[in-house]
Amino acid sequence: MIKITEVVKSFGKRRALDRVTLTVKPGIFGLLGPNGAGKTTLMRILATILRPDAGSVGADGIDWARDAHRVRTMLGYLPQDFGVFRNITAREALAYIGTLKGIEKGGLGHQIDTVLEEVNLKEHADEKVGRFSGGMRRRLGIAQALLGKPRLIIVDEPTSGLDPQERVRFRLLLRRLAREERVVIISTHIVEDVQAICDQLAVLKEGKAHQFASPEELARAAEGRVWHWAGEAEEYALLEEKYRIVSSVSRGETVEARILSDTRPSDAAVPVAPTLEEGYLAWIGE
């Protein structure tokens, strides 16, 4: 279990993280928040690349500030884009990273084959990374994160830039990883990712974090504020000007919409159970 306590990080006058306190248990932890909320800064602190100005991060007696090297030996980190080692093949890139992770030469080849298989890149193992598509680079990124069998995996924006098929495959892979008593932390602004795979989550907003016991608890943040409305297109245009429309769909002459509002937007609107996305929008004040 990882404990993040009162972590503060500033860049000049801008406070990126403001007394962030979170508890992360084994499983998949989703860190949700709009762009610029401080997610990547927190990920980089967890990955020991940045040091917090104040506060601490620890797990099982390991202090992130004092034992940074030890943390790195049990860590797999995949940033938003993995565009390194463009001049060598995927297999060579993994061999390079495996060496830096301290994996013994004897077992490295086998581990590389295993992780390439895991991310479905085995047939491209001997192609140059520079020729890979964005999705393939991302898969190679997760392969390098898996080398050395890390106990903690950190993934920044796991599915951004992936096509739907790769997105589903990637989520299943993360789910499978979490089954092996690992901590997997994903940072994302895509609510669907959290809904699909996370069993714990927190929302970061302007550097402040709030942890929720479950995705359902976040959804409840919008309870009593989500309305289903169906009516004519002209009336819809008026509603769109005044209220926050979460989703809408045209059905011939009529339009159906879900609206986020503290008050009933129209006599035709009926209250409905909120989704996770609506809870998230309500919580961040959209």
Added chain:
Amino acid sequence: MRLPPLRLDLRAMGWNLSFPLVAHLAVVLHLYFSGGGRVGQLPGETIQTAVGLVSPLLVTFWVSALYQDLVESDGKEALLALPYNSFALGVLRVLRTAFFYFLFVWGVIRLLFLFSPAPGASPLAWLVLATSIFFFSALAFFAVVLTRRLVYTYLLVAVFSVGEWARIYLASLRFGLQTLPAGGGAAAFNPFQLAQPAPGADPLVVSFILFIAAVFLLSCGQMLFTRRGYLLG
């Protein structure tokens, strides 16, 4: 303390690996054909001037390319989060690369002297060349870590080299090959001593000063390289 395999370090450099090789080949061909394409026509001084200018400069491409993935690629955070030993990945890798580069230059010079009536370079010339290469390796390491951009590294090394070449050239015009007057000791710092000797400067002293400057640059580069947050830039 494990270093990445040399073969992968070299392959990961991309065109930066081959550029110095091709440039040296061009120097060999140029010198050979400028001597009429006949063996035994190439003066030893011409070889030393050409190699003393080109070889130290070109090591910049190898050393800076060693760090391109760590300092300027998308996703360099993935590498910065690895449990590598900063000293091994920093200074030791520079030294290893500089050593293999020197071996390559040694081969080129031996080849060039096959076209020359001169018996070969003197031990002092080898020492001066080795310290020049060591100095430029250290300068490239410091520059790439400081600027975190390869293109700025090349610019910085280029501006520095032009300035140094001009400074020694102007000193040569003023003092000829006489011993430097009092206060002219600055000419004892000369990264191109083999190609353009500083007037009146002792090559041993020049080598020693270059060596000290290289150690200083390596230390400064290493201090920056240890700070992963800085490399993240």
